[in-house]
Amino acid sequence: MSRSINVALIGNPNTGKTSLFNRLTGLNQKVGNYPGITVEKKEGVCKLDRGLKAHILDLPGTYSLNTSSLDESVVVETLLNRNSRDFPDVAVVVSDIENLKRNLLLFTQIKDLEIPTILVINMADRMERKAITLDIEQMEIELNTKVVLISARKNRGIDDLKDAITQYKTLKTDPCVNASVIDPEYFERLRKAYPQQLVYKLWLVITQDVNFGKVDRNRDFDQLKSGSFNIKSEEDLKRLQHKETVVRYQFINGLLKKVLTVDQLHAKDLRSKLDRVLLHKVWGYLIFFLILLVIFQAIYDWSSYPMDWIDQLFASFSAITASSLPAGPLTSLIAEGIIPGLGGIVIFIPQIAFLFFFISLLEESGYMSRVVFLMDHIMKKFGLSGKSVVPLVSGTACAIPAVMATRNIEDWKERLITILVVPFTTCSARLPVYLIIIALVIPDQDLWWIFNLQGLTLMLLYLLGFGAAIFSAWVLNKVLPIKRKTFFVMEMPAYKLPMGKNVLITVIEKTKSFVLGAGKIIMAISIVLWVLASYGLGEQFTNADEIVTQQYASQNLSQTELDQKIASHELEHSFIGYIGKAIEPAVRPLGYDWKIGIAIVSSFAAREVFVGTLATIYSVESSEEETIKNRMQAETNPILGGPLFTFASGISLLLFYAFAMQCMSTLAIVKRETNGWKWPAVQFTAMTLIAYFAALGAFQILQ
Amino acid sequence: MEKTIAHLKRGEIAIIKNFKETDVPLKLLEMGCLPGNLVTMMQSAPFQDPIYLNINGTHLAIRRETAAKINVDPYV
Numbered sequence: 001m002s003r004s005i006n007v008a009l010i011g012n013p014n015t016g017k018t019s020l021f022n023r024l025t026g027l028n029q030k031v032g033n034y035p036g037i038t039v040e041k042k043e044g045v046c047k048l049d050r051g052l053k054a055h056i057l058d059l060p061g062t063y064s065l066n067t068s069s070l071d072e073s074v075v076v077e078t079l080l081n082r083n084s085r086d087f088p089d090v091a092v093v094v095s096d097i098e099n100l101k102r103n104l105l106l107f108t109q110i111k112d113l114e115i116p117t118i119l120v121i122n123m124a125d126r127m128e129r130k131a132i133t134l135d136i137e138q139m140e141i142e143l144n145t146k147v148v149l150i151s152a153r154k155n156r157g158i159d160d161l162k163d164a165i166t167q168y169k170t171l172k173t174d175p176c177v178n179a180s181v182i183d184p185e186y187f188e189r190l191r192k193a194y195p196q197q198l199v200y201k202l203w204l205v206i207t208q209d210v211n212f213g214k215v216d217r218n219r220d221f222d223q224l225k226s227g228s229f230n231i232k233s234e235e236d237l238k239r240l241q242h243k244e245t246v247v248r249y250q251f252i253n254g255l256l257k258k259v260l261t262v263d264q265l266h267a268k269d270l271r272s273k274l275d276r277v278l279l280h281k282v283w284g285y286l287i288f289f290l291i292l293l294v295i296f297q298a299i300y301d302w303s304s305y306p307m308d309w310i311d312q313l314f315a316s317f318s319a320i321t322a323s324s325l326p327a328g329p330l331t332s333l334i335a336e337g338i339i340p341g342l343g344g345i346v347i348f349i350p351q352i353a354f355l356f357f358f359i360s361l362l363e364e365s366g367y368m369s370r371v372v373f374l375m376d377h378i379m380k381k382f383g384l385s386g387k388s389v390v391p392l393v394s395g396t397a398c399a400i401p402a403v404m405a406t407r408n409i410e411d412w413k414e415r416l417i418t419i420l421v422v423p424f425t426t427c428s429a430r431l432p433v434y435l436i437i438i439a440l441v442i443p444d445q446d447l448w449w450i451f452n453l454q455g456l457t458l459m460l461l462y463l464l465g466f467g468a469a470i471f472s473a474w475v476l477n478k479v480l481p482i483k484r485k486t487f488f489v490m491e492m493p494a495y496k497l498p499m500g501k502n503v504l505i506t507v508i509e510k511t512k513s514f515v516l517g518a519g520k521i522i523m524a525i526s527i528v529l530w531v532l533a534s535y536g537l538g539e540q541f542t543n544a545d546e547i548v549t550q551q552y553a554s555q556n557l558s559q560t561e562l563d564q565k566i567a568s569h570e571l572e573h574s575f576i577g578y579i580g581k582a583i584e585p586a587v588r589p590l591g592y593d594w595k596i597g598i599a600i601v602s603s604f605a606a607r608e609v610f611v612g613t614l615a616t617i618y619s620v621e622s623s624e625e626e627t628i629k630n631r632m633q634a635e636t637n638p639i640l641g642g643p644l645f646t647f648a649s650g651i652s653l654l655l656f657y658a659f660a661m662q663c664m665s666t667l668a669i670v671k672r673e674t675n676g677w678k679w680p681a682v683q684f685t686a687m688t689l690i691a692y693f694a695a696l697g698a699f700q701i702l703q
Numbered sequence: 704m705e706k707t708i709a710h711l712k713r714g715e716i717a718i719i720k721n722f723k724e725t726d727v728p729l730k731l732l733e734m735g736c737l738p739g740n741l742v743t744m745m746q747s748a749p750f751q752d753p754i755y756l757n758i759n760g761t762h763l764a765i766r767r768e769t770a771a772k773i774n775v776d777p778y779v
């Protein structure tokens with residue numbers, strides 16, 4: 001029988017913790033949320049010797065156990081609560097060789113919690129190049145624990161680490177720094193009041209300043225914060241925390257003097273050279289802009305080949321199903337509802353994969369922090385900081401992780417504003433809509449030989465989303481009466497060559513969750529739509545055949561043309577037809593007919609549903625083997641005549657989708673992150689109104 | 704007037720002396736911004752803010768308003 005132990009990976013950001021996690025667990029990992037809160041939780045399984053299985057938890061990166069953001073407080077919560085399912089049997093603190101001093105701060109704190117702790121020193125392959133030598137044996141003695149040198153990138157030392165984890169029972173648990181020296185009298189009183197508790201644990205509970213919402217905490221501790229022990233003023237506590245940090249560094253400095261030697265003669269590193277260019281006041285921005293441009297061209301150009309192929313594939317699937325299965329409601333549900341609906345989502349896999357590929361490249365390489373640095377001054381003017389740029393950029397993939405990425409913003413006002421404006425950035429769910437409409441109304445031409453007009457339009461839409469986000473941030477900053485206390489401290493990590501395995505795992509993981517998540521909604525909506533479109537009440541629906549035949553009797557139509565007229569007459573008088581007609585007055589001024597109206601309404605659940613809905617409606621109408629794009633091109637405007645998708649109505653639709661808050665999942669996340677319905681309601685109403693009036697203005701001016 | 708990190712020129716090295724105010728973020732201390740440690744001004748962002756420092760081997764970015772709260776001594 002195999003036994004299972006809990007292993008927690010803890011460490012500063014940028015120490016290669018994720019690479020190590022990927023090495024240990026490979027594709028045996030899953031991403032979820034901590035119970036009750038939406039901080040991402042990565043878990044995986046690693047097989048060890050002797051039938052032992054390690055359940056590995058990758059905790060968010062943190063510099064210390066003093067929390068200033070919710071991500072960090074997750075780490076503290078996990079380490080404090082011995083009854084938690086996640087409480088580690090062994091903690092693995094990941095540090096990197098070049099920032100050992102700073103990384104050891106966190107290590108000494110965890111050691112004080114008397115949890116068996118292994119110190120992992122990553123990036124050992126750089127030691128020679130940087131002329132660093134380390135006395136591991138001496139270190140193990142001074143730190144009271146096992147120290148393992150690894151290189152996650154070069155796959156070195158991983159087996160040693162696994163061995164160390166397997167023998168976790170031999171690890172010593174006594175601390176290496178005694179925090180109580182900072183105020184012996186106070187700590188003694190704590191010890192006497194709670195003799196069965198660890199004094200450092202008590203200290204952590206007292207000093208934690210978590211104001212991001214209700215976080216479960218061991219009941220015993222609740223009275224600590226409010227009760228008789230809260231005799232120190234906040235000022236005093238802060239001073240003590242400063243003192244604690246100094247004491248820990250004294251210990252670490254003493255230790256490193258004994259065990260570490262660095263030959264300082266090594267040449268100027270690559271980092272400063274690269275930074276001089278990438279952070280330059282002109283080149284820096286230009287490079288950032290070029291990188292963005294490349295990403296959008298790639299999404300538009302390169303992915304068009306697999307997309308065309310998928311498009312054709314689903315069209316023929318649908319036709320084959322319709323002709324080979326016996327005719328009946330079930331067949332038509334599959335051929336006209338499910339397959340086109342699925343096709344509507346599968347087709348965007350290439351683009352979404354590309355997007356996540358680039359985003360993970362930027363993050364892995366360390367460039368994302370440079371973007372934060374470049375943008376801080378600009379963002380400050382809008383009431384945000386450089387740190388809001390990461391959510392805004394990840395918003396181009398999906399607003400949900402982006403809202404979650406605001407968790408490392410310390411200031412509540414800044415964080416709230418970022419959450420509220422993030423859905424304006426162009427997420428991947430808008431891509432399907434943008435792409436199909438751009439293809440319909442913007443000519444496929446080159447501009448100045450380099451830029452493709454369609455690609456450029458796409459880029460403009462991204463800029464528009466970003467502009468809308470920072471403009472509304474500026475407004476919110478003026479309007480929201482919340483006090484702020486913000487500071488900005490950010491580490492600039494070393495540049496790294498992105499690791500193929502990490503990038504691949506991110507792309508697979510994120511694309512999969514996007515497709516499965518969106519797929520479920522789209523499937524459900526496709527079926528509902530098919531039912532609504534295939535059934536109706538009354539004379540006009542049931543006798544459509546005769547009515548239409550009579551109406552066109554004199555015109556000598558071919559059988560195919562007649563069938564199409566009948567189908568569209570049926571659709572018009574189906575349930576969905578009535579719904580569409582009912583909302584038509586509201587959407588007509590924007591340049592849409594009732595079919596687009598239905599697509600818009602159904603896509604309030606999720607934007608990508610738009611294409612699927614039109615696919616379903618048009619398939620119901622005509623079962624010919626044609627792709628959606630061709631069908632949309634053929635649509636005529638019932639009132640004005642001419643094609644339905646003109647430049648004016650196309651731009652109007654693009655603007656509507658650029659601004660409207662059409663994503664139930666994001667609203668749900670915002671509700672959780674802001675602890676109530678107030679902010680998501682405000683967000684939904686404001687964005688929908690902006691979208692409506694922008695689309696209205698565009699159509700009325702352009703038509 | 705005492706010299707602070709905000710006064711450093713690009714490439715200049717100094718020794719951190721003390722903090723002008725008590726509300727210097729704890730996070731800075733944890734990153735190694737402690738009295739006695741060396742600080743190098745690496746670069747400022749476009750528009751002079753934020754600034755990019757090497758403190759005790761850690762590369763970090765802070766805003767000028769925070770940097771102005773940290774007194775330094777010249778490094779010789």
